[in-house]
Amino acid sequence: MSDEVRIALDAMGGDHGPAVVVAGAALALTRHPGSQFLLFGNAALIGPLLDAKPELKSVSRLVHTDVAIRMEDKPSQALRYGRWKSSMWLAIDAVKRAEADMVVSGGNTGALMAMSKFNLKTLPGIERPAIAALWPTVRGESIVLDVGASIGADAEHLVGLAVMGAATARILLGLDRPTVGLLNIGVEEAKGLEAVREAGHILREENWPDLDYQGYVEGDDIGRGKVDVVVTEGFAGNIALKTAEGTARQLGEYLRGAMQSSLRARLGYLFARSAFRQLRERMNPSRVNGGVFLGLNGIVIKSHGGADAEGFAAAIELGHGVVQDQLLAKIRAALSRHGKRVHQVEAGQVEGRQVLDGAAS
């Protein structure tokens, strides 16, 4: 495969549409010259943008469609009017038909997940796919999943997330045996936590060679980089991700305000300008843009809807990493290796559960 990666792009996705998608693809191409692009969307809008980037155009094919998925639609609506013919569907379908190695979209997350699931289907043993995010930490980066694909989780689902998250960390973070933690809260209460506790027991008991389970982590452990993979169900995961984004934006505003609060502060800012630039770079969400959809028969990358060209390029590059290191093959192998245990839980063996519950109390 080398550097030759074929990328399907939903050119109408995201808050800024084709302008950001084309500019992002052009940027990504300079870093991965072997890329080939398949763009889906309104040719009247995309054509002129491609004409302005001849190098990109020479490795791209543009497929016209009038239908674009709106950001505010529910997945069910999007499926109704967008199946078979929207830019999002066609881009996913290119992966299904093996014309592309991955698809990147900045569009409606729920619609992207619903169409991906409908068209690509899930991997054996996985009922619900997940979205994994690369989370910057003081130690580097961690993988956090699920950050919003589905709400609620039983033990089986959490164990599946741990297995897929660890496979992703092995590839994206280059680790042999990533550390894994289950997101939990300090307050102990029996109700509502059975799934987390049961998943913890399974992970500890199995002690798989490719996954180093470290126990529970709390919200403030994520940014600390306490573990390489943080596992949680999608509601709490999405709220954690968005809250962290909001807090970073808030502190950025505080900092800007403080640096303009006096003449001395402004002078200080001038002196330290390059340090501030470096800080802004670290705090820049574009740097690690892109969520990977896990559990599907194909690589789907979600770029942030509000991303700029740099951010969209980062999402494409994330895809390069997982395609070239064959994430899908590795997840399939891990799931089939650990599948027996996952399926035992799925079957809901009462004896096993009772033993686990007894040990937990």
Added chain:
Amino acid sequence: MSDEVRIALDAMGGDHGPAVVVAGAALALTRHPGSQFLLFGNAALIGPLLDAKPELKSVSRLVHTDVAIRMEDKPSQALRYGRWKSSMWLAIDAVKRAEADMVVSGGNTGALMAMSKFNLKTLPGIERPAIAALWPTVRGESIVLDVGASIGADAEHLVGLAVMGAATARILLGLDRPTVGLLNIGVEEAKGLEAVREAGHILREENWPDLDYQGYVEGDDIGRGKVDVVVTEGFAGNIALKTAEGTARQLGEYLRGAMQSSLRARLGYLFARSAFRQLRERMNPSRVNGGVFLGLNGIVIKSHGGADAEGFAAAIELGHGVVQDQLLAKIRAALSRHGKRVHQVEAGQVEGRQVLDGAAS
């Protein structure tokens, strides 16, 4: 009542025990000279600390007990060995016996909640108490609840949280009709969200005069101050709170690193020193330390376990605010005003639910 507030202190609670509690009380006394303190804990440890603060000592009574609740114990364990005799129990009991207007503890949150519930009992119409946090935002402060008292919530519980949270915002933020949002995630999926959707319908339909329901908010809207009261169940709420704390700490580390990265940066730091001090002050969690337990027959304030004297004083002062403005009476009134609607939901009227579900889909 004027400034005369009687405060029961669990002097053994928190990571630093009596040293921080006594120093915090002394600080709070300088700001609220009418305070009186009842301290519970090991007299051999607390006595000398009080001796060193004669002004505090003159308005304090020290009650000895050998038993202190450990930070790592489960609520059930704590109740077993600590009921009737621990410093935490005795401090709560002082509120029950009307010897104190509120209790402040930096101890084990789960144990504090369990003992408070057991001893003080919940308000009519409230089954499970909640913890409300003051959350600093770019617009000022918001109330976020529940940040970890209990896991999971049905529509009734969420509506109760909204009513109590709005009453708290009226007092602590001085607002006539606080805006209220339900924490949710952008991805739409039917499963798992019924409770949030149903609560939203009730709040919108009722349109109470003391609560301005604004719809759903996402994690990044909290720090933006989009609404005055953010309502969520305790698992997601606790993870949001801890994640925000962790992100603030992480960015603080980035900033420190950047300001030491070069000679120019260090010079800039010197120039802007007072701006950085101001920034540190804004980012300082001590500034808004303290969670208020809502839904109990008594005021219970939880100070952060790791708080310093300044933080513990902030928690005491938070209590002053809610005691003097008679939070409890106002919550009772709001609950009895809105109780009928809340109880309709509790009774699980099938017709009402179906109408709501139909309208939501």
